[in-house]
Amino acid sequence: MRLDAEHIRQLKRLAAEAGGSQARLRLFGSRLDDHAVGGDVDLLLEVPEPVLDPAWLVASMAARASRILDGRKVDVVLAAPNIARLPIHEAAMRQGVVL
Amino acid sequence: MTVGADLRSRLRFLVRVVQRESKHLLATDSRVFTGPFTVECARRLDGDIELSERVEAFVARFSRLQDTIGDKLIPVLLHALGEPLGAVVDNLDRAERLGWLPSADEWLATRKLRNQMIHEYVEDPAILASALQAGHERVPMLIMASTTLLTEIEQRGWLADVAP
Numbered sequence: 001m002r003l004d005a006e007h008i009r010q011l012k013r014l015a016a017e018a019g020g021s022q023a024r025l026r027l028f029g030s031r032l033d034d035h036a037v038g039g040d041v042d043l044l045l046e047v048p049e050p051v052l053d054p055a056w057l058v059a060s061m062a063a064r065a066s067r068i069l070d071g072r073k074v075d076v077v078l079a080a081p082n083i084a085r086l087p088i089h090e091a092a093m094r095q096g097v098v099l
Numbered sequence: 100m101t102v103g104a105d106l107r108s109r110l111r112f113l114v115r116v117v118q119r120e121s122k123h124l125l126a127t128d129s130r131v132f133t134g135p136f137t138v139e140c141a142r143r144l145d146g147d148i149e150l151s152e153r154v155e156a157f158v159a160r161f162s163r164l165q166d167t168i169g170d171k172l173i174p175v176l177l178h179a180l181g182e183p184l185g186a187v188v189d190n191l192d193r194a195e196r197l198g199w200l201p202s203a204d205e206w207l208a209t210r211k212l213r214n215q216m217i218h219e220y221v222e223d224p225a226i227l228a229s230a231l232q233a234g235h236e237r238v239p240m241l242i243m244a245s246t247t248l249l250t251e252i253e254q255r256g257w258l259a260d261v262a263p
């Protein structure tokens with residue numbers, strides 16, 4: 001996994017602020033590959049409760065995570081009970097690593 | 100501060116663009132958001148050509164205004180003021196400190212929001228509806244930023260044809 005411990009700590013704190021203390025954050029995609037170089041950061045935020053404003057939550061989380069990661073491009077996928085479960089969610093849960 | 104003729108001309112051009120883009124965004128915003136943009140509205144987009152064209156115009160105009168302000172007007176104005184230019188995020192932070200934007204973070208999140216407003220691309224109507232409604236709620240922020248920047252430029256006398 002190509003994220004350092006301090007970045008992981010800050011991302012987990014961000015996930016708790018955005019999705020509550022029960023939220024879980026997974027890293028998936030190319031950043032899991034220790035041999036790759038660079039690349040976007042793909043995060044799955046799993047929230048056990050319905051989310052009132054899901055698009056804004058995803059957008060603000062991605063923007064703030066990008067700041068934490070020194071401007072790297074970050075994409076956030078949200079899993080919540082009121083959001084449709086799509087193939088991207090299945091893939092992220094299957095290959096993703098909980099931070 | 101003395102600002103060269105080329106820079107003043109560039110600023111005046113961008114001011115005219117931002118004024119037009121603001122006007123067009125407000126016009127489309129009022130045509131799309133006659134009420135809350137619900138999941139039902141999002142589901143209608145595939146079959147309702149008129150609504151989908153209005154929504155597309157809203158997204159395009161929203162994006163163009165934000166890009167003109169953030170990627171063009173703010174850097175040119177910072178340059179005119181003799182401020183150092185940096186990466187996009189640094190320029191936005193400086194714009195926030197100068198009182199031109201309410202929040203650089205909200206500005207960056209609004210950019211990320213735009214990816215979720217594209218109806219051919221977003222497969223969950225709940226996300227699409229949420230993104231468009233959130234976009235509508237950020238229109239006043241864009242208009243306020245453009246008004247603040249235009250006032251700043253005008254007060255410095257940079258809208259006049261010749262240097263004061």
